[in-house]
Amino acid sequence: MFVKGANFNVKQIADSGQCFRMNLIEKDKYSLIAYDKYLELSQIDDETVKLSCSEDEFKDIWIDYFDLNYDYGKIIQLLSDGEDPFLRKITDFGKGIRILQQEPFEAMISFIISQNKNIPAIKSCIEALCSRYGEPKVSTVENNNTYYAFPTPYALAQAESTDLLQLKTGYRDQYIIRASQAVMEGLIDFNYLKKCDSTEALKVLKSVHGIGDKVANCILLFGLHHIEAFPVDVWIKKVLEEIYHNDFPLEKYDGFAGIVQQYMFYYMRCCPDKSFG
DNA sequence: TGCCAGGGATAAC
DNA sequence: GTTATCCATGGC
Numbered sequence: 001m002f003v004k005g006a007n008f009n010v011k012q013i014a015d016s017g018q019c020f021r022m023n024l025i026e027k028d029k030y031s032l033i034a035y036d037k038y039l040e041l042s043q044i045d046d047e048t049v050k051l052s053c054s055e056d057e058f059k060d061i062w063i064d065y066f067d068l069n070y071d072y073g074k075i076i077q078l079l080s081d082g083e084d085p086f087l088r089k090i091t092d093f094g095k096g097i098r099i100l101q102q103e104p105f106e107a108m109i110s111f112i113i114s115q116n117k118n119i120p121a122i123k124s125c126i127e128a129l130c131s132r133y134g135e136p137k138v139s140t141v142e143n144n145n146t147y148y149a150f151p152t153p154y155a156l157a158q159a160e161s162t163d164l165l166q167l168k169t170g171y172r173d174q175y176i177i178r179a180s181q182a183v184m185e186g187l188i189d190f191n192y193l194k195k196c197d198s199t200e201a202l203k204v205l206k207s208v209h210g211i212g213d214k215v216a217n218c219i220l221l222f223g224l225h226h227i228e229a230f231p232v233d234v235w236i237k238k239v240l241e242e243i244y245h246n247d248f249p250l251e252k253y254d255g256f257a258g259i260v261q262q263y264m265f266y267y268m269r270c271c272p273d274k275s276f277g
Numbered sequence: 278t279g280c281c282a283g284g285g286a287t288a289a290c
Numbered sequence: 291g292t293t294a295t296c297c298a299t300g301g302c
Contacts, residue, residue, distance in 0.1 A: 017283055018283095111283075112284095114282090114283055114284085115282090115283080115284035115285065116281090116282060116283095116284055116285085116297080116298085116299090117282055117283085117284095117298095117299075117300075117301095118281070118282040118283085118300075118301060118302090119282080119283075119301095120282095120300075120301060120302095121282075121299075121300045121301065122282090122283080124300080125299090125300090165298085168298080168299060168300070169298085169299095170297075170298035170299055170300095171285095171296090171297045171298050171299090172285095172297090172298085173298095175285085209285090209286085210284090210285065210286085211285085212284060212285045212286085213284090213285090214283070214284060214285085215283085215284070215285080218283070231283070232283090233282090233283035233284080234281085234282070234283070234284090235283070236283080265283075269283090
């Protein structure tokens with residue numbers, strides 16, 4: 001089926017570092033595994049994306065996954081009309097990005113793995129984790145190909161440390177196991193964390209061994225849809241230092257700071273011409 | 278080869 | 291409260 005509308009760019013989303021199971025298949029065409037489903041997306045033109053799913057599946061899963069009920073145009077207009085020249089530039093550069101609503105558990109484990117790794121390494125580690133602990137599935141999209149769902153909390157709570165080390169998790173093995181156990185035990189309740197305010201949710205997430213400020217904010221933003229969350233990694237830190245001299249007025253973007261953060265991240269990672277200012 | 282990566286825990290100041 | 295050190299490993 002086809003999705004029409006501005007501010008939905010598959011390449012920009014795939015390269016925005018939110019999810020790690022979205023990959024280029026051929027020019028303008030990407031595969032994605034999420035919510036136990038396999039999906040292919042093709043960018044037909046600036047305002048058209050083709051999805052390989054049925055309309056029912058689109059309504060059930062992907063419309064929320066891609067946050068298609070949220071008006072990004074309004075935020076983009078606001079930033080484009082603002083007085084900050086850097087924000088005007090990066091908003092124009094990344095205006096096809098959307099904040100994904102990923103499965104909270106997948107976001108939690110993925111961003112625990114992400115620490116001190118680059119994106120290609122994160123991707124291969126997560127793929128290894130999925131093929132080892134995830135449920136095998138068969139897609140009807142193309143050639144009945146087999147893929148693996150993201151592992152359940154139950155599966156990872158019982159994982160062996162030595163086994164995880166073979167999947168290149170490095171020193172994060174116990175982080176993964178203990179976080180999964182916290183979910184199984186109900187110490188982490190994603191439904192509650194979605195509903196409560198982000199300060200409270202941040203505190204709860206950081207109570208898990210291996211989840212610090214940055215990872216917790218990524219879980220908030222990409223798994224719990226707290227779009228006010230503002231994760232600061234090495235790239236964002238660079239923006240805050242080099243562009244704003246550590247005086248970025250975050251409070252001006254209250255309520256949607258996470259979107260601004262994504263424009264910053266995507267620009268820093270992907271703009272071929274990073275002439276600042 | 279050495280440095281960096283969507284960091285965090287812990288020890289040491 | 292803030293800073294230094296260590297962690298395991300792939301990517302480039």
